[in-house]
Amino acid sequence: MTMSPPVLVVTQLDDATADVVIEELSRRGVPVARVDPADFPDTVIVKARVDASGLGGEIQTATRTVALDEVRSVYWRRPRPYAAPAGLDEQEARWCADQARYGLGGILAALPGAHYVNHPWRNRAAEYKPAQLAAAAQCGLRVPPTLLTNDVDEGRRFVAEYGPVVYKPLYNSDYTDPQGHALTVWVEEVAPQDLNAGVGRTMHLFQQRVDKVADVRLTAVGDRLFAVRIDGAPGLDWRRYYDDLTYTLIDVPPGVAKGVRDYLAVFGLAYGAFDFGFDSFGMWHWYECNPNGQFAWFPAHITSQITAAIADQLQQPDQDRR
Template sequence: MDDRSRSVLVLTNVSDVTADAVLRVLAGRRVPVVRLDPGTDLHGGASLTAAYRADGQRGTLRTSSRELDLTAVRSVWVRRPSPYQGPPDLDGQDRRFAAAQAFWGAGGILASLPGAHYVNHPWDNRAAEYKPAQLATAQHCGFRVPPTLITDDEREAREFAAGNAGGTVYKPVWHTPHEVDGQPRTVWVREVRGPELTEAVTACPHLFQAKVPKAFDTRVTAVGDRLFGARIDSPDLDWRYRQDRMRCSPIDVPVPVAEAVARYLAAFRLTFGAFDFAVTDGGTWQFLECNPNGQWAWQPPDITDRIAHAIADRLEGNHDT
C-alpha cells in the first residue's frame, strides 16, 4: 500500500483545540486524517469491528462520513478522548457494563492496530501517569527531584513538613474530578503547614513535597528528540491557577536536562511528554512532573506552531522509531 494513502487516526473529543492545531498542519500536507471520539461516537452512529483469523488481523471503523480499513492506519494520536460511559439510553448496572465492555473491547482494538505508530500508546500513557513511578524514574534518569513524601500516615506527614525549613507543598497524586456545592473545583498545588495535617491525611495517600525556592518555572515539551522549552514567570505557586497573570517566553534546555529527558522518555516508551520544572536562583532545574499527554497550545504562538509541526511529522511518519 502506498504510504501516502494511509490515514492518521486521531482519538480525541470534539472540543480539543490543541488537536486542531496539528490537524491544520496535516491538512496542509494533504495527509488523510480520521478523527474519532470513541467514548461518544461509538454511541452516535460510528461502529468498530476487528477480526482475528488465520490469515491475520482485519478491522473496519465506520463513521458518518468515512470507512477506514484499520490495517491502513499509519499512526494513532491518543489525545483527549472522552471516557467510555456506555450508551446514554441505558442507566445503572447496564450502562456500567456497556462502558466496561467498550473500554476493554473498543479500547483494546484501537490500542492494537497492526503497523501503526502511536503518539503515545495509551497503555504507555497510563503507566507514565502514576506520580510515584514518575518520581522514581526521574531520579533514575538523573533529574534533580525535591524531597517528596507520599503517605496516608498523619505522623509521617507532620514530621516531613517539620523537616522542611523552606516550606512544604501538597499536590494530588491524580487530578480526580472534584465538586464543592455542585460546582467543579480544581485542587491546585498549595503550601501546607503542620496544623493543617490532621487525621484527614489517613483517608488516602497524599503527596507532600519540599517547597522549591524557585526563580521561575519551565515547561519542556518533548516530541521525540525535539525539545521546546518555555520559561514561565508567575506570581502564583501553581502557575496554572491564574494563567492570565503568567508570562511565557522561549528558553534553552540545558544539555544535562535534555539528556535526562531522553532517558525518561525511553524508560516509559513515550514519544511525547510535557515536563514541568522549578528553576532556582542558582540555575538548578528541579523536576516536578511529566504529563505524558499534557496540553501545550497555551504557549506563545511561535512555540505552539513548532510543536504542532513536530507532532505532525511524527504522525506523518517522519521519525526514526
C-alpha cells in the same frame, strides 16, 4: 487515486491541542480521521476481524471510514469515557460500557504497524506520580525531597524537617461543588499544624518547596525538546495566573536533556510535557511529567513549532527525527 495511509486522532470534539495538529496535517495533505470512543455505538461502527494475517477490518465514524490495517499513526489525546446507549438500567449500562472499553479500546490499542503518540497503555502507566518520581531520580533529574504517606505524624515530621513544604494531588480527579461547578486542587504550601486526621483517609504527596525564580514547561516530541520559561506567576501554581504570565523559549542544559530522553525511554513515550522549577543558580528541579499535556495555550510562535514536530512524528513515523 490511492489515498495515503491516514492518521487516526483519538479525542473528543472540543480539543484545542488536537485541533492545531489536525489543521497542520490537513495543510500537508495527510488524511486524518477523528474518533471519540464515547460516540460508540451510536455513531461509530466497528467491523474488525482477526485471522492468520492479524487484525483487519474497518471503523466508521459519521464522516470517515478507516481500514484498521492501514493506519500509519495514532495521536491519542483526550477521548471521553466509553459509554452505553441511552435507556439502559445502571447495571446494563455498566456492562455495555465495559464491553466497549475492552473491545473498541483493545482494537484501537492494537492497530498493526501504527505509530502511537502516545500508546494509551503507556500514557496510563506514566500517569502514576510515584512511578514518575522514581523514574526521574533514576534518570538523573533533580527531584525535590518527597513524601508519600497516609500517616499524619510522619507528614508533620517531614514538614518540620524539609519545610517549606507543599501538598500536591496525586491525580486530578473530576471534583465539583454542590452547584456542579468544577473545582481544582492547587499546589499549596502546608505547615505541620495544617495536617490533621484527614491525612489518614487516603494517600498524600508532600514535597519540599523549590525556591524558584521561574517555572519551565519542557515539551518533548521524540528527541526534539521545546523548553519554555514561564515568568510572572505571583504564587506557587502558575496555572492559576495565565493572564500574568510571559513565555520565553530557552535552551535545555545537556544533563536535563539526557534525563528527559532517558525518562521517555523508561515509559516508552514519544511525547511528554515536563514541569520544572528554575532557581536563582540556574538549576532545574523536576516536578512531574504529563504524558498527554496541553501546549496550544502557548503563544503562536511556540505552539506552531511544537505542532510541526508532532505532525512530523505522525506523518513520517519511520523517519529519524533527531
